Amino acid sequence: MPQQVVIIGGVALGPKAACRFKRLQPESNVIMLDRSPRISYGGCGIPYYVSGEVSDITGLQSTAFHMVRDPEFFRDIKDVDARSETEVVAIDRTAKTVTARHLPTGRQDVIPYDKLVMATGSSPRKLPIAGIDLPGVHTVDSLEAAEAIKKSVAAGGVGSVAIIGSGFIGLEMAVAFADMWGLDVTVIELFDQILPGVTGPTLSAMARKHMEDKGVAFRLGEQVKAIEGEGKVERVVTDKGEVEAELVILSVGVVPNSGLAKAAGLDVSPRGGVLVDEFMRTSDPDIYAGGDCVEVKNLVTGQPMYLPLGSMANRQGRVIGDNLAGGASRFEGVVGSWCVKLFDLAAAGTGLTQAQAERAGFDAVTTHITAIDRAHFYPEHELMSLELVAERGTRRVLGLQGLCAMGDELIGKVNTVAAMLPHKPTVADVSNVEVAYSPPFASAMDILNTVANAADNILSGQNKGISVTEFATIWADAGSDAHIIDCRENPQGGPLVEKHPGRWHNIPQGQLRGRLNEVPKDKPVVLMCNTGARSYEALVTLADAGFQNVVSVEGGMAAVKAAGVDV
The missing domain is CATH 3.50.50.60 (FAD/NAD(P)-binding domain)
Incomplete structure (x- = not known):
């Protein structure tokens, strides 16, 4: 039976829901209202327009086949009645109508609906300070x-x-x-x-x-x-x-645009997000909501969270489109995946950081490695830094974050763990996860397997690691009695011994068993190598020889230099 669906908001979720629904019920009528002059654009691309990487602003509003997604496009191509510069000022849930004002003329229309979708998005958070309205x-x-x-x-x-x-x-x-x-x-x-x-x-x-x-x-x-x-x-x-x-x-940051929902009597969380179920229904079963205006379930913590991302809005839009047509599609929640390009470096992550995990009540530990992202003998390779967050006891993996110049390579690791997180993977699961291998693309022991193996060593007590941040604190304390041993070969470690006499010592890892008498038992020992692999081997050697107060710097000198710690 044909329906009239009204959608409030036309940037990300609104157009996706409208188009999906119209494909499933072409005989139904869809009216999409947005208060902005332009609709259906990629807001995440704005920095790349400012930088010049996107040369024309219409590129952010265009399809892959170079058609601008304006109201005429939606009318002619999608059979959707899209109305820009039109603001919804009220929702009457009893009468099932919305009141919309055309901003250029002030004309108001009362529009009936069978189903309503709220895609009202978010607004920039304002600082309560003087001068925010100054030009510039x-x-x-x-x-x-x-x-x-x-x-x-x-x-x-x-x-x-x-x-x-x-x-x-x-x-x-x-x-x-x-x-x-x-x-x-x-x-x-x-x-x-x-x-x-x-x-x-x-x-x-x-x-x-x-x-x-x-x-x-x-x-x-x-x-x-x-x-x-x-x-x-x-x-x-x-x-x-x-x-x-x-x-x-x-x-x-941003805050959800939930004022219209609240005024209509819909359930809204204390932080301002519209509350929806797994079908993206609000507290009114005839009203759906999604995108930046809603709260979603965090599948790692099980608690509500706010995640304003265009990718999530698009996925939710498809779910809503299905359900408007009588389907039963679900949006179970999110694990919180992200990525960002910073000049020549990519940063990405999924799940929880250690701080987030601890706030959620987990007894968490972070394992850091900095290592080559593909076979060491392959001529083109980069260093990748990964941090795996896991729960002590259960060994459940809670999150992964990383940095690498090869962004696609890093995001592949992050996406792998993101797909696993809803199923509560353990460190062993990540340690043994199967990934495609060839020297131009990965190591035979993939770095993702390696960071999980390192986490296993730490959780089992076989390795005692400290972060670069913790090492920086030790190094900055000129009065520290920590005995730093560089486990690299003399051409690498020797110059630092000369630069920092009495503080920096060089015993190559392969010589350590024969030079145990040079390692003090009455001082804390800090082991350093290039990436953390040899210092871990040295820690095993010292532990076997009865040394107890020994730690290895995770990520080694590669991480120390990358973090800007001056040694």
């Missing part, structure tokens, strides 16, 4: 904002940029300004690391060091107090100083 202060939330940002930079009046927030969009915008435009870029972050909440401190330090090497400055652990300027932005004031800037990007 931007958020990155629409194609119009993207055009304004690029226009101001291209005009040549901007030499310095301050970015408030070091999440995905903030860092992508930093790359765009520094790489394409050569601007002086400073990122200001409230937390003491970049990518807070999605990476641990070691990977964060590595990513920050890479961006600093490319010219981006960071002010970490600083709270923004105000944005100042005479008629336009000139500086950002923090609790620790000032940052001169002719352009400011606010990138401190």
Whole structure:
């Protein structure tokens, strides 16, 4: 039986739900309403438009066959009545109508529905400070904002940029300004690391060091107090100083647009997300919701979470489209997968970090390795850093995060674990997971298997590792009595012995059994090699010889250098 479906929101989920439903019920009528002038675009591509990698703004609104997804496209190609610049101001659940206002004219229409879909998205979080409305202060939330940002930079009046927030969009915008435009870029972050909440401190330090090497400055652990300027932005004031800037990007997260749902009496969580079941139904069975305006289930913790990602919105849109047509498709939840490109480095992850795991009540441990991402004898290879988070006792894998110059290679590892996480894999499962092998693509013992093997050694007590962050603390303490042994060969370790006499010692791993008398038993011993493999072998040797206060630096000198620890 034909239906009338009204969809509020036309960026990601709305168009996907509309088109899927129309394919299943071509005889039904779909009206899609959005308050913006342009609809159905890839907002995640905005930094790449600003950088110039996407040359034309219509590229973010076009199909793969170069048709612009405007209202005419939806009318003629998809048989969907798409109305831009039209804002829904009220929902009457009893009468099953929405009241929509055409913004250019102010005309209001009352539109009946059989089923309603809320795809209202999110809005940038606003800081409660003076100056956020000054000319030159931007958020990155629409194609119009993207055009304004690029226009101001291209005009040549901007030499310095301050970015408030070091999440995905903030860092992508930093790359765009520094790489394409050569601007002086400073990122200001409230937390003491970049990518807070999605990476641990070691990977964060590595990513920050890479961006600093490319010219981006960071002010970490600083709270923004105000944005100042005479008629336009000139500086950002923090609790620790000032940052001169002719352009400011606010990138401190988003909040779900749930006001319309709340006003209609739908259930909304304390943090503001619309509550839905696995069929994407709200508390009203005739109203569905998805995308940035809803909360979803975290399949690792079992708890609700907020995950505003276009990829998730598209998958949910298909589920909603099925169910509008009488189907029973489910969206079970998410594990929280992500990736971001930072100049020549890719960062990616899935599941929980150690900090997230501990907040969720897990007794978690993180294992870090930095190793070659494919066969060592193959001429083209890169170092990859992976961190596997697992629960002690059960050995359940809770998450994986990593960095590598070969982004596709890294994302393959992350996606493998992401597919496993809903099924509560153990360290042994990842240790033995089958992956495709050929020297140009992987090692015979894949790095994903290796990080799980390293985690197994730590969980069983066979290896006692410390992170680069922990090593940095030891190294910064000039009064530390830690005895550092470089397990590499003399051409690598010898120069550091000369540079740091009395602090740095060199005993190649292959010589250790014959030189045990040089290792003190009354001091903590810290073992170092290039990636952590030889220092682990050295730890086994020392443990067998009765040494107890011994640790190995995970990731070795490769990780130490990447994190910017000066030795």
